[in-house]
Amino acid sequence: MTALDIRAARPDQRVRGGASDWEIIIGLEVHAQVSSQAKLFSGASAAYGGEPNAHVSLVDAAMPGMLPVINKYCVEQAIRTGLGLKAQINEVSRFDRKNYFYPDLPQGYQISQYQHPIVGEGEVEIDGDDGEPIIVRIERLHLEQDAGKSIHDLSPKETFVDLNRAGVALMEIVSRPDMRSSKEAGAYFNKLRSILRALGTCDGNMEEGSMRADVNVSVRRPGEPFGTRCEIKNVNSVRFMAQAIEYEARRQIDVLESGGRIDQETRLFDPDKGETRTMRSKEDAHDYRYFPDPDLLPLVLEPHWIEDVRATLPELPDEKKKRFMSAYSLSAYDAGVLSGDTASATYFETVAKGRDAKLAANWVTQELFGALNKMGVDLADSPVSAAHLGALIDLIADGTINGKIAKDVFAKMLESGDAPGVIVEREGLRQVTDTGAIEKAIDDLIAANPDKVAEVKEKPKALGWWVGQTIKATGGKANPQIVNQILKEKLGI
Amino acid sequence: MTDLTALSLIAALDGLAKKTFSSEELTNAFLDAIDKANPHLNAYVVVTHDKARAMAKASDARRAKKGAALGALEGAPLGIKDLFCTEGVRTTACSNILGEFTPTYESSVTANLWREGAVMLGKLNMDEFAMGSSNETSRFGPVANPWRRGKDNSNLTPGGSSGGSAAATAANLCLAATATDTGGSIRQPAAFTGTVGIKPTYGRCSRWGIVAFASSLDQAGPIAKTVEDAALMLRSMCGHDPKDSTSLPLAVPDFVKACGRSVKGLTIGVPEEYRVDGMPGEIDALWAQGVAWLQAAGAKIKSISLPHTKYALPCYYIIAPAEASSNLARYDGMRYGARVSGKDLLSSYEATRASGFGAEVQRRVLIGTYVLSAGYYDAYYLRAQKVRTRIAEDFRTAFADVDAILTPATPSAAFAIGERGDDPVQMYLNDIFTVTANLAGLPGISVPAALDSRGLPLGLQVIGRALDEETVFAVAAALEKAAGFNAKPDAWWR
Numbered sequence: 002m003t004a005l006d007i008r009a010a011r012p013d014q015r016v017r018g019g020a021s022d023w024e025i026i027i028g029l030e031v032h033a034q035v036s037s038q039a040k041l042f043s044g045a046s047a048a049y050g051g052e053p054n055a056h057v058s059l060v061d062a063a064m065p066g067m068l069p070v071i072n073k074y075c076v077e078q079a080i081r082t083g084l085g086l087k088a089q090i091n092e093v094s095r096f097d098r099k100n101y102f103y104p105d106l107p108q109g110y111q112i113s114q115y116q117h118p119i120v121g122e123g124e125v126e127i128d129g130d131d132g133e134p135i136i137v138r139i140e141r142l143h144l145e146q147d148a149g150k151s152i153h154d155l156s157p158k159e160t161f162v163d164l165n166r167a168g169v170a171l172m173e174i175v176s177r178p179d180m181r182s183s184k185e186a187g188a189y190f191n192k193l194r195s196i197l198r199a200l201g202t203c204d205g206n207m208e209e210g211s212m213r214a215d216v217n218v219s220v221r222r223p224g225e226p227f228g229t230r231c232e233i234k235n236v237n238s239v240r241f242m243a244q245a246i247e248y249e250a251r252r253q254i255d256v257l258e259s260g261g262r263i264d265q266e267t268r269l270f271d272p273d274k275g276e277t278r279t280m281r282s283k284e285d286a287h288d289y290r291y292f293p294d295p296d297l298l299p300l301v302l303e304p305h306w307i308e309d310v311r312a313t314l315p316e317l318p319d320e321k322k323k324r325f326m327s328a329y330s331l332s333a334y335d336a337g338v339l340s341g342d343t344a345s346a347t348y349f350e351t352v353a354k355g356r357d358a359k360l361a362a363n364w365v366t367q368e369l370f371g372a373l374n375k376m377g378v379d380l381a382d383s384p385v386s387a388a389h390l391g392a393l394i395d396l397i398a399d400g401t402i403n404g405k406i407a408k409d410v411f412a413k414m415l416e417s418g419d420a421p422g423v424i425v426e427r428e429g430l431r432q433v434t435d436t437g438a439i440e441k442a443i444d445d446l447i448a449a450n451p452d453k454v455a456e457v458k459e460k461p462k463a464l465g466w467w468v469g470q471t472i473k474a475t476g477g478k479a480n481p482q483i484v485n486q487i488l489k490e491k492l493g494i
Numbered sequence: 495m496t497d498l499t500a501l502s503l504i505a506a507l508d509g510l511a512k513k514t515f516s517s518e519e520l521t522n523a524f525l526d527a528i529d530k531a532n533p534h535l536n537a538y539v540v541v542t543h544d545k546a547r548a549m550a551k552a553s554d555a556r557r558a559k560k561g562a563a564l565g566a567l568e569g570a571p572l573g574i575k576d577l578f579c580t581e582g583v584r585t586t587a588c589s590n591i592l593g594e595f596t597p598t599y600e601s602s603v604t605a606n607l608w609r610e611g612a613v614m615l616g617k618l619n620m621d622e623f624a625m626g627s628s629n630e631t632s633r634f635g636p637v638a639n640p641w642r643r644g645k646d647n648s649n650l651t652p653g654g655s656s657g658g659s660a661a662a663t664a665a666n667l668c669l670a671a672t673a674t675d676t677g678g679s680i681r682q683p684a685a686f687t688g689t690v691g692i693k694p695t696y697g698r699c700s701r702w703g704i705v706a707f708a709s710s711l712d713q714a715g716p717i718a719k720t721v722e723d724a725a726l727m728l729r730s731m732c733g734h735d736p737k738d739s740t741s742l743p744l745a746v747p748d749f750v751k752a753c754g755r756s757v758k759g760l761t762i763g764v765p766e767e768y769r770v771d772g773m774p775g776e777i778d779a780l781w782a783q784g785v786a787w788l789q790a791a792g793a794k795i796k797s798i799s800l801p802h803t804k805y806a807l808p809c810y811y812i813i814a815p816a817e818a819s820s821n822l823a824r825y826d827g828m829r830y831g832a833r834v835s836g837k838d839l840l841s842s843y844e845a846t847r848a849s850g851f852g853a854e855v856q857r858r859v860l861i862g863t864y865v866l867s868a869g870y871y872d873a874y875y876l877r878a879q880k881v882r883t884r885i886a887e888d889f890r891t892a893f894a895d896v897d898a899i900l901t902p903a904t905p906s907a908a909f910a911i912g913e914r915g916d917d918p919v920q921m922y923l924n925d926i927f928t929v930t931a932n933l934a935g936l937p938g939i940s941v942p943a944a945l946d947s948r949g950l951p952l953g954l955q956v957i958g959r960a961l962d963e964e965t966v967f968a969v970a971a972a973l974e975k976a977a978g979f980n981a982k983p984d985a986w987w988r
Contacts, residue, residue: 063824063829064579064597064829064830065579065592065597065706065824066579066601066702066703066705067703068702068738070736071739100823100866104828104839107824107828107829108823109822110820288868290820290863290866290867290871291866291871292816292871295708296706296709296740297739
């Protein structure tokens, strides 16, 4: 076990117990649904939703004599994901049957990859709790079938089964126990999600169950080897993941500190109560009787196919972040936010093209993301297009409007979806650069405020009041630079 | 008028081509024969009178139409083992658990036959889920072998699991039949009924739509009256099917033409390990006779060794039940077939499977579950897979020196119904000469060669290289010619 143990928790990541401090050791098994048209071994649609049992082929329903045929596209998606995780792609892998009985498992076995997965060891870089990068090692990625859905609440006495999901391709991505806090686990999950989305191999939609995690948690006193772990199932969001890890770690610490022993078991997370409870103990664990599926040949990948897939890999979030930092001089934080998913990155790069990149980043991350977040709208449905936001920045740059007016224009763009130029003209918001009008306003101010004139000559910092009043007098439309310049001349400072 | 049902497939096709008779006449002759014989033989579990006549009429219409494309089996009435899913026709693998299951789809092999113009007479009896060597495990009861021991009127088994296919072919209740072979289920019943049965190379026939027993061993093949008939049937049955991942993407050779090849210059291997203890002298003598026939036809004979033969049967009875235990998991009473409801899910599963599966199927599901269990997998399943590799290597080594291998097909002639019911291991020994070809994926044919002292047919088996069915057919045709086997059972069932 110690060979796997790559690091100790930092002191600030430790959890205080009654007698000593404890470290939390976390590993994740993430099930990610492969983005594909058809299921892993049948031609039925893999689309989410649809009437119950509308996407079910003879193979999915396990009719007598039906046979699985591998969906090549799903294999390609697994290769792509493996490459994105900087992992070893196994040129020979194999499908096994995992045997158990349940009504939503028509074949009586799940086709999975037990001994020989398609993808071997890889890694994911995440930002640690202190902002320093941490490597989370990937143990393996394998392809397997999803089960159907048992519906217990339609009738008091009966269970209904919907096989739409039965046979849909999943990638199970298993990490090493390399995380030391619930925050790191969340960061890993989010990073994995952004990589999969960038690759286009999983849509990462957690509401539709496209990404689910089983969390392995154990605790130890600093310096000790790993403790016995428990696997927590049914963790369907990053928030629940943090809750589940913290509850489970506390539970294990309490057991150990009161002289008890942790039993290796599978536990279920209850999101309503925020706690985990025993699902099945090791003794009750199924004997899945794994054996190679005799209906399928070993999966042999041509090396040139792997290379072809590699050649089409998109820029991944980490590379994108580095490029944003170097090419646009963005901060690590802004670069991280903007490279997190393809849509944000594309939006930002459209806005930034030929413009001040830092200004563009500010507008996108603060104004736009802030507004969309408040409205509860996805970037894809943003009323402000990247082209319009770019045009707004252009209006600031060429002096048509100032920064303050730009915020008002932006608010109107969010409401109407109109181009900023149209709004500026319609609302008469064009910046006053006419020095005559500004000079007139300043002359009026000087005449009305002799005491302030004296003050500003003593304390040049008081100029701010003059600038504000002048702009106010022009209805906010005066160009601040011109105001500044004329004020200085007229006040003789 | 001659009895149309007594014709060989090739002779019947000739008659149809020459319009000596129509497919409708031929089909009606078979349907009449089935209606008379089936109460005695129990070979058919479904007779598709209407479908057969409709298909025959359609075939006749194709023949009548000038320039219409005709299939290789145009108008030929065939019987179909109940393991093949047939669209709109009840398919149960002769198991209670499938209830009245009627597929909405057609197996690839039968679809190939219908595309070639064949006519479906009905579904043939078999051992439940093809597990058995006597057709006694069928939910529809045993099949009677058309052959009897001299004047003894007790019914014999036709062997199994393709007992219905063999009995129907031997009793002229079809021109030929489909069958399947997992450990000898084509070759053993063929040997017991004086018919020809070939199991092709694994992957020649698509398994799509055939109720699975043991996926890595199951192969479809025909049971027919002559070697040429079997060749013609097989040619229509096989071919690449993208719906079966283990189907071979290869063109199908002209097997009928191969039957005419000379065996002169071929080297035939005779494996010493197939001389088993307690084998009747008659079978040993027939084997020697077979060697002499091939020698006389110009073949060279070479004694060979297949040293792992003695492990084949135990290896088979681990691998086949292991796969079966998983393949039969889908029969859970949830979506189709028979269901016995219990008070909860577990009791429903238990009640459904306890009443739906017969004793032999339950035995094999239990064996299979056991050998795959944690802690036993390495000792049983994994070890059996290693033995399987050795058996295949034995054959590869042997085929470096020989072109085909000659063995007896079975260690005995047909036995009586109920005679071997008590000891499953005695029953399993029936497969001793045939399982090796399944484990190694090789083609094997059984050819009737003689009658024993009680008047029962005995068969010789020819095993060939993978994909070399052509040599197998050539050697089988040479044996058929030399043996001149033309005995027919007394038609006591009429």
